[in-house]
Amino acid sequence: xxxxxxxxxxxxxxxxxxxxxxxxxxxxxxxxxxxxxxxxxxxxxxxxxxxxxxxxxxxxxxxxxxxxxxxxxxxxxxxxxxxxxxxxxxxxxxxxxxxxxxxxxxxxxxxxxxxxxxxxxxxxxxxxxxxxxxxxxxxxxxxxxxxxxxxxxxxxxxxx
Numbered sequence: 629x630x631x632x633x634x635x636x637x638x639x640x641x642x643x644x645x646x647x648x649x650x651x652x653x654x655x656x657x658x659x660x661x662x663x664x665x666x667x668x669x670x671x672x673x674x675x676x677x678x679x680x681x682x683x684x685x686x687x688x689x690x691x692x693x694x695x696x697x698x699x700x701x702x703x704x705x706x707x708x709x710x711x712x713x714x715x716x717x718x719x720x721x722x723x724x725x726x727x728x729x730x731x732x733x734x735x736x737x738x739x740x741x742x743x744x745x746x747x748x749x750x751x752x753x754x755x756x757x758x759x760x761x762x763x764x765x766x767x768x769x770x771x772x773x774x775x776x777x778x779x780x781x782x783x784x785x786x787x788x
Contacts, residue, residue, distance in 0.1 A: 632656075632664040644670040696733075696742075700724065704737045713738065 632642040632653050643650045646669050656666040657674065667674060703723070707716045717731045736742050770777045 630668075632666055642666060642670075644673055646670075646673040696729070700727075701737055701742060704729075704734055708738050 630643045630645055632640055635641050635650070640653045641650050642653055642656060642664065649670070651670050653664075653666055655671050656669075657671060658665060659667040662668065669677070700720075704716060704720065707719065711719060713731045713734045716734045717729050720729050720734070721727065733742075767777055
C-alpha cells in the first residue's frame with residue numbers, strides 16, 4: 629500500500645499503484661480508514677474504474693431486460709437442424725444485437741419446453757375452436773352420417 633510522502637521539492641505526493649504515477653495529494657480523495665487519510669488510487673484511476681463498473685452493470689441490465697419474443701423462438705427452432713446448441717446461441721447474439729442467450733435456454737427451446745405467452749396461447753386456442761353455428765352450416769353440405777362428421781371435427785373445440 630502506497631503512503632503519501634514529501635518529495636525532494638517539499639511537495640506532499642503519493643504514487644498510485646494502478647497507473648504507477650506519482651501525483652500531488654490534491655488529486656486523491658479523502659479516505660479516513662487509510663493511514664495517510666487518502667484514497668488508495670488517484671482520482672483519474674478511481675473515475676475510470678467507476679465508469680467501467682457502470683458500463684458492465686448497464687450491459688447486464690440491458691441483457692436482463694430483454695425477453696424472447698415469438699420471432700426469436702421461431703428463429704432458434706429453425707436453426708435446430710443446421711447448428712448445434714452453442715453455435716445457435718452465438719449466432720443469436722450476432723443476429724439480434726445486444727441480446728445474449730444461454731445454451732441451456734436454446735436447449736429448452738429445441739426440446740419444446742419454452743412456454744408461449746398468454747396471448748399466443750389464447751390465439752392458438754381460438755385457432756382450434758369452432759363456433760357451433762359454423763359447424764351447423766358445414767354439416768348441411770356434408771354427405772355422410774352425423775357421427776362421421778363429428779369425428780372429422782373432434783380435433784376442434786366447440787364454442788357455444
